[in-house]
Each structure stands twice: as C-alpha cells, then as structure tokens.
Amino acid sequence: xxxxxxxxxxxxxxxxxxxxxxxxxxxxxxxxxxxxxxxxxxxxxxxxxxxxxxxxxxxxxxxxxxxxxxxxxxxxxxxxxxxxxxxxxxxxxxxxxxxxxxxxxxxxxxxxxxxxxxxxxxxxxxxxxxxxxxxxxxxxxxxxxxxxxxxxxxxxxxxxxxxxxxxxxxxxxxxxxxxxxxxxxxxxxxxxxxxxxxxxxxxxxxxxxxxxxxxxxxxxxxxxxxxxxxxxxxxxxxxxxxxxxxxxxxxxxxxxxxxxxxxxxxxxxxxxxxxxxxxxxxxxxxxxxxxxxxxxxxxxxxxxxxxxxxxxxxxxxxxxxxxxxxxxxxxxxxxxxxxxxxxxxxxxxxxxxxxxxxxxxxxxxxxxxxxxxxxxxxxxxxxxxx
Numbered sequence: 001x002x003x004x005x006x007x008x009x010x011x012x013x014x015x016x017x018x019x020x021x022x023x024x025x026x027x028x029x030x031x032x033x034x035x036x037x038x039x040x041x042x043x044x045x046x047x048x049x050x051x052x053x054x055x056x057x058x059x060x061x062x063x064x065x066x067x068x069x070x071x072x073x074x075x076x077x078x079x080x081x082x083x084x085x086x087x088x089x090x091x092x093x094x095x096x097x098x099x100x101x102x103x104x105x106x107x108x109x110x111x112x113x114x115x116x117x118x119x120x121x122x123x124x125x126x127x128x129x130x131x132x133x134x135x136x137x138x139x140x141x142x143x144x145x146x147x148x149x150x151x152x153x154x155x156x157x158x159x160x161x162x163x164x165x166x167x168x169x170x171x172x173x174x175x176x177x178x179x180x181x182x183x184x185x186x187x188x189x190x191x192x193x194x195x196x197x198x199x200x201x202x203x204x205x206x207x208x209x210x211x212x213x214x215x216x217x218x219x220x221x222x223x224x225x226x227x228x229x230x231x232x233x234x235x236x237x238x239x240x241x242x243x244x245x246x247x248x249x250x251x252x253x254x255x256x257x258x259x260x261x262x263x264x265x266x267x268x269x270x271x272x273x274x275x276x277x278x279x280x281x282x283x284x285x286x287x288x289x290x291x292x293x294x295x296x297x298x299x300x301x302x303x304x305x306x307x308x309x310x311x312x313x314x315x316x317x318x319x320x321x322x323x324x325x326x327x328x329x330x331x332x333x334x335x336x337x338x339x340x341x342x343x344x345x346x347x348x349x350x351x352x353x354x355x356x357x358x359x360x361x362x363x364x365x366x367x368x369x370x371x372x373x374x375x376x377x378x379x380x381x382x383x384x385x386x
Contacts, residue, residue: 006097006235013033013038014033017182017334030053030112041231053082054088063185083376084369086339089340090378116213157303168188241262242262244365245375259297261377276299278362279362325344328341349365
C-alpha cells in the first residue's frame with residue numbers, strides 16, 4: 001500500500017535559535033520564517049494560497065489563521081490551526097498535501113514560531129481534567145510526566161541512567177557540526193550528563209530540552225508544480241498519526257503507546273522499512289522519548305534500546321544517523337517550532353545540502369513528532385524521489 005496523499009516540499013526557512021527573543025513578537029518570528037521559506041522556494045507571497053499555523057499562546061489566542069494572514073499580507077483559500085503539540089510540524093505536512101489534493105489550494109506555507117522572553121512564562125486558563133485528577137497528586141508539567149515514563153521503562157526493562165544519557169550525548173555530539181545549534185561549540189561528556197542536576201527523578205537536566213526563541217516554515221505544493229521549483233523537491237512518501245491519551249496517568253502500557261501505530265503506518269504507506277531509512281529525524285524533547293520511539297520504530301525490541309545505542313553510531317557517517325542537526329536536545333526547542341526543525345533537517349539531508357554533516361546518498365528520512373506526553377504522534381516518510 002502506498003499513500004494516496006501526494007505532496008512535495010519545495011521551500012524551507014528556519015531561524016537560528018536564540019536563548020531569548022529580546023522584545024520580538026511571535027508574529028514577527030512567524031513572518032521572518034515564512035519569508036525565508038517562500039524565498040527558498042523561489043516564490044513570492046502572492047503564490048501562497050494555503051496557510052497552516054499553530055495555536056499561538058498570548059498574542060492571538062483566537063482567530064489565529066486570520067491574524068497571521070493579515071500580518072503576512074496573504075489571502076489564502078485554505079487555512080487552519082493545527083494543534084498537536086510537538087507533533088504539529090510533521091502533522092502540518094500531510095494536511096497541506098491533502099488540502100492541495102482536495103483542490104482547496106495549490107501552495108501551502110506551514111509555519112510555527114515562538115518568542116522566549118527573559119523572565120516571562122506564558123500561561124493559559126487551563127481547565128482540562130489534568131488539573132482535577134493529576135495536578136493534586138503532584139503530576140504537574142512535562143518534566144514530571146516524562147520522568148514517570150522514564151521510571152516506568154527503567155522498572156519494567158531494567159534500562160539504566162547511562163542508557164538514556166548516551167542518547168543526550170549523541171545529540172550534543174551531532175550539534176557540534178551545526179553552527180546554528182544553540183549548543184554549537186559546547187560538547188559534553190557522558191559524565192557531564194549524569195552529573196547534571198536531577199530535575200524530576202530520574203530525569204537529569206541535560207536530558208531535557210532547553211527552551212529557546214525561534215521559528216520554522218515549510219512550503220508544500222503538488223508534485224506537478226514542484227518539478228519547476230528552485231530546489232530538488234522532497235516528496236511525502238507516507239504518513240501515520242495516532243492519539244491515545246492526554247494525561248500521563250491515562251497512558252497505555254509502554255508496548256501500546258501511539259508511535260507503535262503511527263510509525264508502522266507511515267512506513268507501510270511508503271512501501272519501506274526501517275532498514276531502508278537513511279535519516280532518523282526523531283522528536284527528542286526528552287531522552288525517554290527517543291528511547292521509546294526507537295523501540296516503536298522497530299530499530300530494537302522493547303526494552304533493548306540501551307544495548308542498541310551502545311552498539312551503534314548515530315552520527316551523519318554512522319550506521320543509523322539520528323537527528324544530525326543536533327535534535328532539539330542539541331539544536332534547541334523553540335516551542336512547537338522545535339518539532340518542525342526535524343522536518344527542515346530531513347529536507348536539508350535529502351537535498352544533499354547539509355554540508356559537513358551530510359549523510360552520503362541520503363534518499364529516505366523518517367520524521368516523527370510527539371505532543372503532550374507521548375500522546376499525540378505523527379510520523380512521516382520523506383524521500384528525494386517521487
């Protein structure tokens with residue numbers, strides 16, 4: 001079975017992460033990301049007739065597509081807000097392709113960005129069931145929730161702190177080849193990770209992404225239009241999506257988490273398997289997410305990621321290239337745009353323009369996105385050939 005949704009990425013734009021945005025607005029970061037992507041595609045803003053954006057907290061909590069369209073000076077025939085947490089970026093790609101194939105538009109810009117002001121914490125009037133049933137027992141925030149998942153894996157399978165720390169070490173190592181990464185020229189030893197402060201037992205500080213300001217945008221069009229683009233197109237080969245829960249207290253067992261469904265579906269639609277993938281661009285907000293995603297993808301059996309990481313190389317010249325831009329653990333997480341960075345890196349690699357971190361003859365990439373606490377998942381297979 002191959003995917004019935006056909007689409008191609010023709011433009012990408014990404015802002016270099018900054019620790020703090022120093023007075024910039026989310027809208028201005030969105031506009032700059034879109035400008036770069038449209039320019040990269042060799043288009044003008046008048047060519048854009050589709051818009052997918054994320055839920056912008058603070059500046060425009062409602063009427064988001066209309067606000068962003070007005071700010072950009074475009075008048076799309078299709079627009080929507082995609083709200084899948086860290087899975088939003090990859091989720092936008094197949095939705096854009098589906099809208100084009102449905103005849104609603106011809107060229108879609110998918111954009112995510114976020115400011116990060118010093119001392120500012122954006123909050124929303126959250127009244128979901130987590131507030132009633134989880135928070136009173138101390139399960140508040142992502143650190144606690146992902147710590148619970150890591151602890152469950154350690155207790156069930158016997159995985160160790162060193163197993164998880166190696167994942168963070170590889171991401172920081174890969175970031176040393178990416179001048180745009182927030183942790184470029186800041187290498188780590190395994191011992192540094194294990195000695196970093198315990199934020200939420202058993203999670204160390206250096207196993208957790210550092211929030212930054214930034215943005216990323218991707219232009220998607222039809223395969224027919226893509227052949228006339230400025231760059232070699234990158235094609236959508238397969239997509240999978242699955243949601244199983246919201247609160248970590250309601251999560252299924254480790255062997256039934258949503259990537260176990262979304263990743264196989266994307267691979268099946270693409271008519272491929274993990275051994276034919278050249279780049280694993282896996283969402284990495286926490287080391288525990290990468291570990292569980294590896295197992296869900298079939299790279300190793302459940303509970304065996306530790307041995308897998310110990311026995312393989314994950315650099316651009318390794319046998320399983322993983323997050324060659326440094327991932328969010330090494331590149332930085334600009335809120336929802338952090339998930340889009342995995343799409344952008346896949347495009348760089350499949351175009352053959354990743355410079356000193358280029359994977360030789362890269363032809364297929366597996367991209368994943370994860371929202372909430374391994375709750376909302378999207379998987380894409382992207383390829384350099386249609």
